[in-house]
């Protein structure tokens with residue numbers, strides 16, 4: 001059987017060497033399933049990007065149409081309900097996985113020299129993932145979404161000094177309304193995902209450059 005032709009691309013891009021140094025790295029002894037949590041988080045994020053783009057085709061971020069557009073996606077659009085469910089479950093999975101990944105790097109002391117910056121970027125990524133979940137929760141614009149956001153922004157408002165200011169910026173007025181939905185939608189689709197892509201790119205680049213840390217000795 002003929003082998004797939006990879007030489008053409010390799011000659012032009014050096015793709016074998018590039019992929020080789022990314023995929024076939026030596027890993028220290030004792031590395032196992034716990035070290036796959038970062039990649040699993042990335043897979044959940046990629047799923048979110050694809051399913052999110054699909055949802056955007058039919059979602060309308062205005063108080064008059066948001067709820068109906070979600071019903072339309074779920075009940076009328078072909079595979080809409082399935083894709084919405086994948087988006088929902090991937091986001092839940094991402095929160096759990098990023099938590100496990102953060103805990104594993106903490107308990108295995110992977111934050112120590114020379115990986116301090118990888119850890120700090122990870123902390124920012126964690127906050128962005130939480131922000132993404134929080135802003136996405138309002139978008140169906142139903143009772144659950146409304147009251148959850150009411151409680152969430154209320155908690156933010158209780159923070160010392162900056163709390164009330166953060167609450168006002170998030171809500172965009174005295175009560176949750178059109179401004180809030182627009183702001184949450186913008187954060188959810190146009191600000192947080194590009195930031196995650198950028199930071200996760202740097203984060204993973206650093207992991208590839210530095211190699212994965214050896215698990216602590218028992």
Ligand code: HEM
Nearest residue numbers: 035036037038039042102105110119122123125126212213
């Ligand atoms: C979008 C979120 C994130 C993605 C996609 C991601 C991705 C990855 C990947 C693929 C690795 C390679 C090794 C592994 O899977 O353990 C890694 C390593 C690492 N991550 Fe993350 N990560 C994220 C969030 C975080 C968070 C929240 C922290 C901690 C606050 C963190 C800290 C680290 C550290 C310190 C390493 C180096 C581990 C070692 O060398 O043993 N990451 N990350």
